[in-house]
Amino acid sequence: MSFELALRQAAQETDALLDRLLPLEASPARRIMEAVRYAALGPGKRLRPFLLVEAASLFDVPRQQSLRAGAALECIHCYSLVHDDLPAMDDDDLRRGRPTTHKAFDEATAILAGDALLTFAFEILSAAETHPDATIRVALVSGLAKAAGQAGMVGGQMLDIEAETQANSNLSDIVRIQSLKTGALFRFACEAGAVLGAGDPAPLRRYADSIGLAFQIADDILDVESTPEALGKATQKDKGMGKATFVDLLGLDGARQKARRLVDEAVAALAPYGPKADLLADAARFIVARRK
Amino acid sequence: MSFELALRQAAQETDALLDRLLPLEASPARRIMEAVRYAALGPGKRLRPFLLVEAASLFDVPRQQSLRAGAALECIHCYSLVHDDLPAMDDDDLRRGRPTTHKAFDEATAILAGDALLTFAFEILSAAETHPDATIRVALVSGLAKAAGQAGMVGGQMLDIEAETQANSNLSDIVRIQSLKTGALFRFACEAGAVLGAGDPAPLRRYADSIGLAFQIADDILDVESTPEALGKATQKDKGMGKATFVDLLGLDGARQKARRLVDEAVAALAPYGPKADLLADAARFIVARRK
Numbered sequence: 001m002s003f004e005l006a007l008r009q010a011a012q013e014t015d016a017l018l019d020r021l022l023p024l025e026a027s028p029a030r031r032i033m034e035a036v037r038y039a040a041l042g043p044g045k046r047l048r049p050f051l052l053v054e055a056a057s058l059f060d061v062p063r064q065q066s067l068r069a070g071a072a073l074e075c076i077h078c079y080s081l082v083h084d085d086l087p088a089m090d091d092d093d094l095r096r097g098r099p100t101t102h103k104a105f106d107e108a109t110a111i112l113a114g115d116a117l118l119t120f121a122f123e124i125l126s127a128a129e130t131h132p133d134a135t136i137r138v139a140l141v142s143g144l145a146k147a148a149g150q151a152g153m154v155g156g157q158m159l160d161i162e163a164e165t166q167a168n169s170n171l172s173d174i175v176r177i178q179s180l181k182t183g184a185l186f187r188f189a190c191e192a193g194a195v196l197g198a199g200d201p202a203p204l205r206r207y208a209d210s211i212g213l214a215f216q217i218a219d220d221i222l223d224v225e226s227t228p229e230a231l232g233k234a235t236q237k238d239k240g241m242g243k244a245t246f247v248d249l250l251g252l253d254g255a256r257q258k259a260r261r262l263v264d265e266a267v268a269a270l271a272p273y274g275p276k277a278d279l280l281a282d283a284a285r286f287i288v289a290r291r292k
Numbered sequence: 293m294s295f296e297l298a299l300r301q302a303a304q305e306t307d308a309l310l311d312r313l314l315p316l317e318a319s320p321a322r323r324i325m326e327a328v329r330y331a332a333l334g335p336g337k338r339l340r341p342f343l344l345v346e347a348a349s350l351f352d353v354p355r356q357q358s359l360r361a362g363a364a365l366e367c368i369h370c371y372s373l374v375h376d377d378l379p380a381m382d383d384d385d386l387r388r389g390r391p392t393t394h395k396a397f398d399e400a401t402a403i404l405a406g407d408a409l410l411t412f413a414f415e416i417l418s419a420a421e422t423h424p425d426a427t428i429r430v431a432l433v434s435g436l437a438k439a440a441g442q443a444g445m446v447g448g449q450m451l452d453i454e455a456e457t458q459a460n461s462n463l464s465d466i467v468r469i470q471s472l473k474t475g476a477l478f479r480f481a482c483e484a485g486a487v488l489g490a491g492d493p494a495p496l497r498r499y500a501d502s503i504g505l506a507f508q509i510a511d512d513i514l515d516v517e518s519t520p521e522a523l524g525k526a527t528q529k530d531k532g533m534g535k536a537t538f539v540d541l542l543g544l545d546g547a548r549q550k551a552r553r554l555v556d557e558a559v560a561a562l563a564p565y566g567p568k569a570d571l572l573a574d575a576a577r578f579i580v581a582r583r584k
Contacts, residue, residue: 027442033442088378111378111380112449112450115371115375119437119441122433138418141418145411145414149408150321150408158323158401159320
C-alpha cells in the first residue's frame with residue numbers, strides 16, 4: 001500500500017473510533033462533548049496514531065488494539081493543541097484551518113475540553129479492549145503519562161514559553177526543548193507499538209528521536225516558507241515572539257540539510273525490521289517533505 | 293485515635309509522599325515543578341486522601357498503597373482547583389489563604405501545572421508501588437479517569453458554568469451538578485479503598501454519595517456565613533454570579549437539616565463494617581460541622 005493511502009486509512013479509522021468513543025451522550029453536559037468532539041475530530045493528519053499502528057504492526061499486534069492506543073495518544077495531542085492555543089499561551093485564533101476551540105466555544109469550555117481529552121486518554125488505555133493483559137495496559141498508561149507530563153510534553157511546553165524571554169537560545173537548547181515538546185509523543189507512539197507487541201523498543205526509539213526532531217525542523221521551515229492559508233494556522237509567530245528557531249540558527253539550507261540527515265538516520269534505525277518497516281521509512285520522508 | 297488526629301496524620305503522610313513524588317528535579321523545566329508543588333503542597337485538609345486511606349483500611353490494605361492512590365486523587369483535586377480558579381473560569385485570587393496559582397505564577401504556568409498534575413495522577417497509579425497486581429492498578433486508573441472526566445468532575449464543572457446563565461435551577465439540577473462536580477471524587481475515594489482491597493464497594497458508594505452532597509451543602513452554608521479571612525477564599529461568589537445554591541433553594545435552616553439527614557444516612561451506610569468504620573462516621577459528621 002502507498003504511504004499516502006496508508007496514512008489516510010489510519011486517519012479514517014482513528015476518526016471513526018474517536019467518533020464512537022466520544023458520543024455527545026458521553027457526558028450529562030452536552031456542551032463539553034461538543035467542544036471535545038470539535039477538538040478531537042477536526043481535520044488532522046493523525047500522524048501519531050499512524051506511527052503507533054505501524055510500529056505495532058511490526059510485532060503483528062491486532063489493529064483494533066493499536067488503533068485504541070493511537071486514539072488515546074491523539075486525545076493527548078489534541079488536548080495539548082487546545083490548551084496551547086489559549087490566549088494565555090500562544091493566543092492562536094486559527095488551527096487546522098478552523099477557529100481554535102476557545103474561539104469556536106469560549107475559554108472556559110476550551111480549558112475543560114482539554115482537561116476532558118487528557119483524562120479520557122487514560123480511560124481508553126485502561127479498558128480491556130485495548131489489550132487483554134492488564135500488565136500491558138498499565139505499561140501504556142505509565143508510558144503515556146510520562147511522555148505527556150512534566151518530564152515530557154508539558155515540561156517542553158514550559159521550557160518553550162520560558163525560551164521566549166531568553167534572547168540567546170542555542171541549538172542544543174532548542175533540540176532539548178523539542179525533544180520534550182514534540183519528541184516525547186513521537187517516542188511514545190513508536191514505543192507503544194513495541195509494548196503492545198512485547199517487542200524490543202530500542203530501534204524504534206532511535207527512529208522516533210530522529211523523526212521527532214526532523215518534524216520540528218520541518219515545522220520551522222514551513223513557518224517561514226508557507227502561508228496561513230496553506231498551513232491552516234498562523235505563520236511567522238516564532239519570529240514575532242523573538243523565539244529562536246532551527247532556521248534562525250542553521251539558516252534555511254542548513255535546516256533542510258539537517259532534516260534530510262535525520263531522515264536518513266531514522267530510516268537506518270529501521271533496518272532490523274526489514275521491509276515490514278517500509279511504511280515507517282516513508283513516514284520519515286513525508287515528515288520533511290510535507291507542505292503543511 | 294481521634295478523628296482530628298487521624299485526619300491530620302493522613303494529611304501529613306500525603307504531603308510527605310507528594311513532596312517525595314514531585315521533587316523540583318522531576319522536570320527539566322524547574323518553573324513547572326515550582327508551580328506544581330505550590331498547587332499540590334499548599335495547605336489543605338487532604339480530606340479525599342483521608343477517605344481513601346480509611347476506606348482501604350476497612351479491607352486491611354497496606355497503608356503505603358492507599359496513600360499512593362490518595363496522593364493521585366489529591367493531584368486531580370488540586371489540578372481542578374488550579375484550573376477552576378483561572379480568570380476564564382471562576383477568576384479567583386485567593387485559595388486556601390494564599391494567592392491562587394495563576395496569581396503566584398502566571399496564567400500559562402497555571403494551565404500547564406494543572407495539566408501536569410492531572411497527568412501525574414495516572415503516573416502514580418500505574419506504578420507497581422501502588423499495588424503489585426496490574427489488574428488492580430488498571431482498575432484504579434479506569435475509575436479515576438471516569439470520576440474526573442466528562443462523565444464526572446469535568447462534566448459537573450461544565451454544567452455548573454452553564455447554570456450561571458440559567459436563572460431558575462431547581463433542587464434536582466444542583467443535586468445532579470454537585471454529584472458530578474464534587475461527588476465523583478468522593479465516590480472514587482471510597483470505591484478505590486474497596487478496589488485496593490478487592491472488597492464490596494456498594495456500601496461505601498452509598499456513604500460517599502451522602503457525604504459528597506453534604507459537603508457541598510456545607511460549602512454553600514459556609515459561603516453565606518463565613519468570611520474570606522476564616523475561609524481562605526472569596527465568599528458569596530455564587531450570589532454574585534446569580535448561581536442557585538442549596539441555601540437559596542432550602543433556606544439556611546432547611547439546608548442545615550438536609551445536611552444533618554445526609555450525615556445520618558452516611559453513617560447508616562457504614563453499618564456493615566461495624567466499629568472499624570468509626571473514623572469514616574466521624575468524617576461524615578466533620579464534613580457538615582467544619583468551619584472552613
